[in-house]
Amino acid sequence: MNRDDLLLGKQVPVVNHYAPELLFPIPRREAREALALPEPLPFEGADIWHAYELSWLDSDDKAQVRVGRFSIPASTPNLVESKSFKLYLNSLNNLVFDDDTAALACIVRDVSAAVGAEVGLAVFDPDDPAIAPGQPSGECIDSAFGRWPRREPDAAMLQCDPASLVEEQLYSHLLRSLCPVTGQPDWATLWLHYRGPALDHAALLSYILAYREHQEFHEQCVERIFRDIQQRCRPEFLHLQAFYTRRGGLDINPFRSSGGGQPPWLRLARQ
CATH class of the missing domain: 3.30.1130.10 (GTP cyclohydrolase I, C-terminal domain/NADPH-dependent 7-cyano-7-deazaguanine reductase, N-terminal domain)
Incomplete structure (x- = not known):
């Protein structure tokens, strides 16, 4: 086709x-x-x-x-x-x-x-x-000092501290991307679980906000985010999922893992 x-x-x-x-x-x-x-x-x-x-x-x-x-x-x-x-x-x-x-x-x-x-x-x-609706595990970073950078997302926006190795689960309700065909907004909660150099939460939030005018399908956005975090921070492991809100009776929740991870298998309240 x-x-x-x-x-x-x-x-x-x-x-x-x-x-x-x-x-x-x-x-x-x-x-x-x-x-x-x-x-x-x-x-x-x-x-x-x-x-x-x-x-x-x-x-x-x-x-x-x-x-x-x-x-x-x-x-x-x-x-x-x-x-x-x-x-x-x-x-x-x-x-x-x-x-x-x-x-x-x-x-x-x-x-x-x-x-x-x-x-x-x-x-x-x-x-x-x-x-029934659930809640993502971990810490919500939406109160961090992240700002919309008014440009396309780039791995260079991400910052991590090689001297501080952590394991943490983070999430943000502020992921917004655009459909590459219609230009209509798609909203999602982004969740990640990783072990490795500590991600700067404010920089991560700014990176997420950079998707605000980015046009790609849901699955492609998640793979881009996964690649950028892997390349920039080299975590020991990374599990990543976006919970997109419902459209037309469907919600899409792409999950990508460096290996051994299982998706949370939950539905959020706004889905």
Whole structure:
């Protein structure tokens, strides 16, 4: 598929029939080459999506509704564009499945085909406490003396102290980037856990604020942040996740780790 087929930013009528062809894959390769990321990749991880408008019909034509948690490995050749994902999921609304197992198998098959590898899918009832809002662990740096630098993010903005080795978890609610297609703002909470030279919190906050006018997809922003912290501070380990707010019934939570890390598996209050 080419970018002319991209549905994002276009007025699209509601699709009332099953339409897996709506899923739009975007190759990860181009953005990673622009970041000069080596092969094998210097991180592992997954893109974790919560789908709040997941519904189909059972064999009695009774509507079923779930909240879905998708896990798309960072190693897949493609990411999936969010509007196409929303439209695909809505195309299932009037499709009849014999049972939940059949519905989930269909969805996993279609999304896996789009991204180029097997994806994970767990589903929850809408009132399941497992998807109740949580809070990131660690220290919020939003009160640090960081300022919007009014320029593009650059690893040189980050400062660390090689004489002070620490292990800490930090987060900020102030990550804002722009969709590279529509220019609309995407808000997120950025969380990181690392061990290594102590990051200067004010400099880190200014670096995060530099994304305020930066145009990139969610997954690409997270990989850029991961690369910059790795290159600038050389931590022993780094786990990083952005919790983007919901748009179109979907939130995206890219997680990248230098190895051995697990995503927090939580949903924040503003999601």
